[in-house]
Amino acid sequence: MKAVTWQGRRHVRVEDVPDPRIEEPTDAVIRITSTGLCGSDLHLYEVLTPFMTPGDILGHEPMGVVEEVGSEVTNLRPGDRVVVPFQISCGHCFMCSAGLHTQCETTQVTGEGMGAALFGYTRLYGAVPGAQAEYLRVPQAQFGPIKVPDGPADDRFVYLSDVLPTAWQAVAYAAVPPGGTLAVLGLGPIGDMSCRIARAQGVERVFGVDLVPERLARAAQRGTEVYDLRVYDDEKELVQAIRDETGGRGPDAVIDAVGTEAHGSAAAKLAQTVTGLLPRKLSGPLAERFAVDRLAALYMAIDLVRRGGTISLSGVYGGMADPMPLLTLFDKQIQLRMGQANVRRWTDAIMPLLTDGDPLGVDDFATHRLPLTEAERAYSMFQQKQDGSVKILMQP
Incomplete structure (x- = not known):
């Protein structure tokens, strides 16, 4: 089959690789019909290269049709149309029973000290072959895949794999009080969808911050x-502008949907770049012990949120030695919630918004649809924010 493989920093390639097969009785194999390109994939494209191996298959936002199931998978059969969550969880361990599927004790990557295995996401998360491919082996298929109706185009359901539950959890963790206000930093796919979900749930005033014109325009609509971050002399001026709209206090909650590749963090960007250029035998141990993030967005969130407010982190951070302003966090009495989305915890609540109309606008959420064979161009375009690219779907 054809699959998108990682070959090095800013270098992906579509290659012929062996077809996946059933390896465990809880496996399924699905034929991919659509697969998303995620902002988290860009971290592998550049920042998290020390944890990658040439030939790794990328991608974690798939949907498709079941081709084959293992003997212990009784909830699926060939021909079922499914969306596959980006994390691999069993559904029955202590953590899954608590709704913490990203901490699944069955698939935890204990050798790396990490949580549940993820599709297509570095050795830290199990180096499981990813979903930007023609076929995908799905472990723990007795729980993970979500059956969806036949009929509507893939766009209606594919975002259940990541975008929708990640944004839903970001809003849930923000815990905006009735009549309260929310700021969202970063209007890429997760930030944009977080704004839509917050508005659909009744948050009357949502402030969105970005510096890409197309993303600002989409959210404003x-x-x-x-x-627009570009029109202010500095971030303090932007923070004050939003405070002025909230009685001088700041919004009740802030969602950081940017993460480790924030603009305005020159020193950390240089450190990430230098580490990524080192030989993997050196860069891996250095990143594991001394990695730093670009924290401009997180610092802005801490400055912006009102005292006693909540910061919800959905942007991916990977630093091990980040300087955190704990005095400010403590003094402002800020609640901080974060983590990979627990996909299956939220999908039952989201599904009615996909089957009873389209209030979140998922049908036209994708800005680009490309064949899988154009993955190299897709990654470059998305990373460079060219041609108004906000969300890219690929079809094998």
Whole structure:
């Protein structure tokens, strides 16, 4: 089959690789019909290269049709149309029973000290072959895959794999009080969808911050009050502008949907770049012990949120030695919630918004649809934010 493989920093390639097969009785094999390109994939493209191996198959946002199931998978049969969550969880361990599927004790990558295995996401998360491919082996298929109706185009359901539950959890963790306000930093796919979900749940005032014109325009069209970072002399001025709209206090909650590749963090960007250029035998241990993030967005969130407010982190951070302003966090009495989305915890609540109309606008959420064979161009375009690319779907 054809699959998108990682070959080095800013270098992916579509290659012929062996077809997946059933290896455990809880496996399934699905034929991919659509697969997303995620902002988290860009971290592998550049920042997290020390944890990658040439030939790794990328991708974690798939949907498709079941081709084959293992003997212990009784909930699926060939021909079923399914969406596959980006994390691999069993559904019955202590953590899964608590709704913490990203901490699944069956698939935890204990050798690396990490949580549940993820599709297509570095050796830290199990080096499981990913979903930007023609076929995908799905472990723990007795629980993970979500059956969806036949009929509507893939766009209606594919975001259940990551975008929708990640944004839903970000809003849930933000815990905006009735009549409260929310700021969302970063209007890529997760930030944009977080704004849509917050508005659908009744948050009247949502402030969105970005510096890409197309992303600002998309969010503004759906009722978000947008702030263009480029028009302010510095971030303090932008923070004050939003405070002025909230009685001088700041919003009740802030979602950081940016993560480790934030603009405005030159020193950390240099450190990430230098580490990524070192030989893997050196860069891996250095990144594991001394990695730093670009924290400009997180620092802005801490400055912006009102005292006693909540910061919800959905952007991926990977640093092991990041300087955190704990005095400010403590003094402002800030609640901080974070983590990979526990996909199956939220999908039952999301599904009615996909089957009873389209209030979140998923049908036209993708800005680009490309064949899998154009993955190299897709990654470059998305990383460079060219041609208005916000969300890219690929079809094998």
